[in-house]
Amino acid sequence: MTGVPGVDAPVVPGVDAPVVHDVDAPMARGVDAPVAHDVAMPGAPRPWGPVATWTVRAMGVAAVVCTALTVWLGLWVTPPDAVQHDLVRLVYLHPPIAWVALYLAFGTAGLASVLWLWPRTRSALWDRLAAAAVEVGTVFTALTLVTGSIWGRPTWGVWWAWDARLTSTALLLVLQLGYLALRRVPGDPDTRARRCAVAALVTAADVPIVHFSVVWWRTLHQQATVLNANLSPTIHGSMAWTLLLGFVAVTLAFGWMLAVRYRIEALSAAAEEAELGAALAERRAEGLAVGSGAAPAGGPDTALLHGALATAGQPQATDAEALCPDAGHPVAVESDAGQPAAVRLGSAAAERAQ
């Protein structure tokens, strides 16, 4: 309650003060106030705490540092290969990216989908994590194909070969794009989460079948070098360390992108809810104003607003636009001049009414 009798204003958690027509209440935030991690939102589950923010920042910095080190080691320190010469330097990039795309991202998405479907662990968290993992994973899958293609042109003589791994990676990319397309289909969050989790699992079951069918179909890709049968690296010492660092760098970059993407997902969900709450509160306020006529609690300015609303017929649409800019700041009701919006609105509505 924000002081207006009969209107239970904070309808939805996340909106702490949808003070639409109460001019006495302090306007909580200016237009620029972000609904972000460092702003306390009483009653709302905070999508992002300060510790998490710093962890993610540290991860981002570590990813940049590791990538820079990998670039330095890969381009200047390590020796060229006897057979592939400088081309071999792609080995510090291509396998790590492929590892992230084909195992890490896919594993995260699959696990998160299972955890969402399992009733005991069901939480919007898993749905968002799966979405973030597939989206970031799609980028890495595309990068795998691009770096592989760049490597393939000088070594195999072609940009693209219908080899088993290339073909199955390309099919995987299309499957991931399908999942992302499915996520874009509008619907309420719960239905979308269920739909996407089911689709992720049903599609994940296809991946091994695709893999084996394509392997039987054709193979000319070189065998894995680091993780061969007896797990003994078959490449030169400094190269092995650089490759290892490459894996760390790309994995960190993936983790960082995943976290940032997750946060965007969580914040946009919160913003959507907040907008809905603000719109609801507004409608209720209008209903109240039209229903009761004059004598509201907020003083002369509010009385003007209410009277204007009552006489103006239906100014809701324009008022809603003015009150609720769509950028997810539902409480941004302060006008540019620092004048309470209700007053401004009141006079605007009164002008229209005349």
Place this chain on the structure above:
Amino acid sequence: MWRDAALVAGKDLRIELRSRVVLHQVIPFGVLVLLLFALALGPDRRPMVQAAPGLFWVAVLFATVLAVQRSVAVESGDGVRDGLRVSGLDPAGVFLGKAAAIGAQLLALEVLLTGGVLVLYGAQVRSYGALLTSAVFATAGLAAAGTIYGTLSAGMRVRETLLPFLLLPVTAPVLLAGTRAWQVALGAGGSAGDPWVRLLVVFAAVYLALGVAMAGALQEAA
């Protein structure tokens, strides 16, 4: 579950018998695809004989998308899906029934298309047994996967465009395995067809099992 499956399959096939949408639209579409391929590959017979198995299965895949869309459209009317949900029928049974109806229609289509491949492309059958076994298992897999994705996309407005995009990449192994098995059966090259038939069996088993296991979740997700 089995009784429910028979009921649903009977319902879908009866609707088809009365409306003849698959007969009058989907099957002619499959034949049309064969004709278009022939136009693309030129009047020379040799490349057509070589490509016949693959073209056959691509035509079947396209027709599968249409058949699945028809199967979903049958239930897109006012509250039909809700009616099905509250009817007390086992969701697994509904899944199996719809898959069976799609499978039956696809088999009919395949018989016709096989005739088309033999006549139009000049392919010759070397082993009817291998041809039939691989076709049956491939169809079971296509029908199962098609029903799963069809159910999933049933409630969406963008169903027509989304379904092929979701379904076709998933059925890529069926295309690969079906083509290889048919190459052997039609004598168009290749040696052992057995591993491919096994792959078709695995695909069909995986998707039938997934459909039965997740039927409830699928129905809720639509």
